[in-house]
Amino acid sequence: MSLLTVLHYPDPGLRKRAQTVTSIDESIRILARDMLETMYAQRGIGLAATQVSIPLRVVVMDLSEDRNAPQIFINPEILTTEGIGEGEEGCLSVPGFFDKVPRAQRITFQYQDLDGRLIAAPAEALLAICMQHEIDHLNGKLFIDYLSRLKRQRLRKKIGKAERDPAPVL
Ligand code: GNR
Ligand code: NI
Numbered sequence: 010m011s012l013l014t015v016l017h018y019p020d021p022g023l024r025k026r027a028q029t030v031t032s033i034d035e036s037i038r039i040l041a042r043d044m045l046e047t048m049y050a051q052r053g054i055g056l057a058a059t060q061v062s063i064p065l066r067v068v069v070m071d072l073s074e075d076r077n078a079p080q081i082f083i084n085p086e087i088l089t090t091e092g093i094g095e096g097e098e099g100c101l102s103v104p105g106f107f108d109k110v111p112r113a114q115r116i117t118f119q120y121q122d123l124d125g126r127l128i129a130a131p132a133e134a135l136l137a138i139c140m141q142h143e144i145d146h147l148n149g150k151l152f153i154d155y156l157s158r159l160k161r162q163r164l165r166k167k168i169g170k171a172e173r174d175p176a177p178v179l
Contacts, residue, residue, distance in 0.1 A: 013047045013061035018103045018151060018168065027057070027064045027147040030083050033125045037067065041081045041123065044069045049076060053101045055139045057146030060102050068120075068143040072135050082120040085144055088129065091115040096138050098152045106164060110155045112141050 016022045030037055040063060048056040048069055058067040068082040092114030099107045116137050119129040132140055142152060153161055 010046050011043050012050055013043050015047065015051060015056075015060050015101050016062060018100075018153065019165070020102075022062050023059060023102055023146070023151060024149040025059060025064045026149050027059050027066045030065050030067060030121075033083060033121065033123060037065075037083065038123060040065070040067055041069055045071070045079050045081075048101075051101050054135070055143050056101065057143045059146050059149070066147050068140075068147070070136075070139055070143070072139065081123055082140075082143075083122065083125075085118055085120040085140065085147075087113075087141070087144060088117045088119055098138070098142060100142070100152055102146075103151065103153055103164075106153070108153075108156055108160065110142075110152045112138050116140065118144075 040058065044056050044058065044061060044067065047061060048054075048071065054072055055068065055070040058065045066084045068085055070080045070082070071078055072080075090113035093111055094114040095109045095111050097107055098110045114137065115131065115133045117129060117131050118140055119127060121127055145151070145154075153164060156164070
């Protein structure tokens with residue numbers, strides 16, 4: 010088991026489009042396991058491989074209260090969407106920042122499991138929101154891209170400042 014480093018905005022790695030997984034082999038199993046470990050360590054409910062510098066279409070999630078229901082989605086794709094709603098979102102790659110994002114309320118999506126089986130399923134509520142958030146990551150998109158220019162400018166200013174003035178070493 011190994012913990013992976015989660016990239017933070019504005020790291021350019023977060024803007025890469027992830028490639029389709031063509032062979033679900035041992036390396037993908039290890040990646041999924043390490044991503045779950047990393048997600049649990051950071052108290053996230055989902056994680057996309059692009060966030061840990063691996064440009065492959067792999068997503069992990071655990072939406073359960075008890076943090077004991079890991080889910081792995083290979084090559085997830087949205088098939089249909091219905092309705093529109095707004096929910097508060099956060100992202101492990103934009104720590105400490107939360108805002109409302111418009112998302113489809115209900116979706117159907119497909120993915121492959123670790124055995125390569127193609128599965129189609131409906132989603133609503135938190136699963137629908139999180140699946141859209143994670144598939145955006147695989148396409149190099151972040152939830153802050155949906156904010157107004159003003160809000161994004163304010164966020165960039167806040168983060169830019171922190172990066173320009175690093176804490177002095179001793
Ligand atoms: O932990 C997370 N919480 C969350 C809350 C609302 C909408 C989406 C998310 S996903 C986020 C983890 C993450 O950054 N996944 O990419
Ligand atoms: Ni995220």
